[in-house]
Amino acid sequence: MRIAVPNKGRLHDPSVDLLERAGLHVVDGADRKLYAETVDPDVTILYARAADIPEYVADGAADVGITGRDQAAEADRDSLVELLDLAFGQCKLVLAAPEDGDIDTVADLNGGRVATEFPTVTRDFFADQSVDVDITEVSGATELTPHVDIADAIVDITSTGTTLRMNRLAVVADVLESSVRLYAREDVADDEKVQQIRTALGSVLDAEGKRYLMMNAPTDALDDVREVLPGMGGPTVMDIAGTDDVAVHAVVDEDAVFETITALKEVGASDVLVTEIERLVE
Known part of the structure; x- marks a missing residue:
């Protein structure tokens, strides 16, 4: 079975780290390799561009894939099934326009021009809003397009908003919330x-x-x-x-550990040990 993983960029290291922590250790993950074996002889890692991973999975080149929800939405493949939100790579697609311009609402763009690297998502967004726009697909430097008379507004990814502010752009509307997800093809999900x-x-x-408490x-005093x-x-x-004591083990939230230990000592617990948890199967 093949797992498609981002080959570079901000999603690569967290994806590989998560696989390692889950026990799927990469045997040979040298740079510039397209494939890598894992300790599981039945599982192979396939490195690919994050934007290509939905297509790889949908077309059968990989069975499952790790990529952003934004990329899956842009691919728009019905055969993709989302299995898990992996809770990193959080960002969102936003509609933004020059902060000193006259575009304050989505409706203000009716008949206007929008530049984006996500034409499918953008088209669906404006269709849902019943707003007619001319969409120009670009492959980079999207933030510059309103300032060189290519577009009136953009749809682009933002995490902190810093790049938008640096380019004197203001958010008009949120288009799509995204994070990295685990996807599978429907027939193998x-x-x-x-x-x-x-x-x-x-x-x-x-x-x-989470933390594991032993005491x-x-x-x-058990009650x-x-x-x-x-x-x-x-x-x-x-x-x-050989004693009248019992050993008590429990999983607690990390942010509750300090107060919990104090309260346990007050009711008679002793020898409290706190350890990290690598994996928790419920």
């Missing part, structure tokens, strides 16, 4: 191996922001300990041979 990969990546995401507590722990489905309790 339910296959066992695909679901194994989904579960593996999801287990890493579920573990983020000892007197048996007669109080249970009240303190904001764990997932209640703590695990085990007898400690």
Whole structure:
């Protein structure tokens, strides 16, 4: 099975890191290689441009792919199934126009010109708004087009808005919220191996922001300990041979650890150990 992964840019390193943390260690991921083996003999990594990955998956060159929702929306392939939001690469497509111009609403662009690297998404957006525009597809430097009389406005990606402000552009409307997602082709989405990969990546995401607490507590304080722990489905309790104490294990949110430990000590818990969690399969 082949997983298509961005070959460069801001999405490459987080994608590879997530696969590594999920246990799909890349055996040979040298630069300029198109393929790389993993520790799973049935799984191969295919490196491709993020914009090409939806097509690779839809056409069968890869079985699953990691890319942005914006790229999948632009490809507009019905055979793509979104399996998981991988929660990085957050950005959005916005409609922006010169901040000192007279375009304040989407309707103000009726009959106007819009430049973008995302013509499909842009066309669908304006169709939904019942606004008629002339769309010009560009391959870069989109922010410059309103200043050189190529377009009246643009649809482009922004993360912080800094580039727009630097080019004296103001957001008129949000077009599409995006982050990196895991996609599969519809005919393989339910296959066992695909679901194994989904579960593996999801287990890493579920573990983020969680900590594993282990402690000892007197048996007669167990009810109080249970009240303190904001764990997932209640703590695990085990007898400690030769004592009247029990060992209590629980998963808690990282931002609750400080207050939780203080409260546990107050009700009699001792020897509290806090560890990170690499993966959490629910």
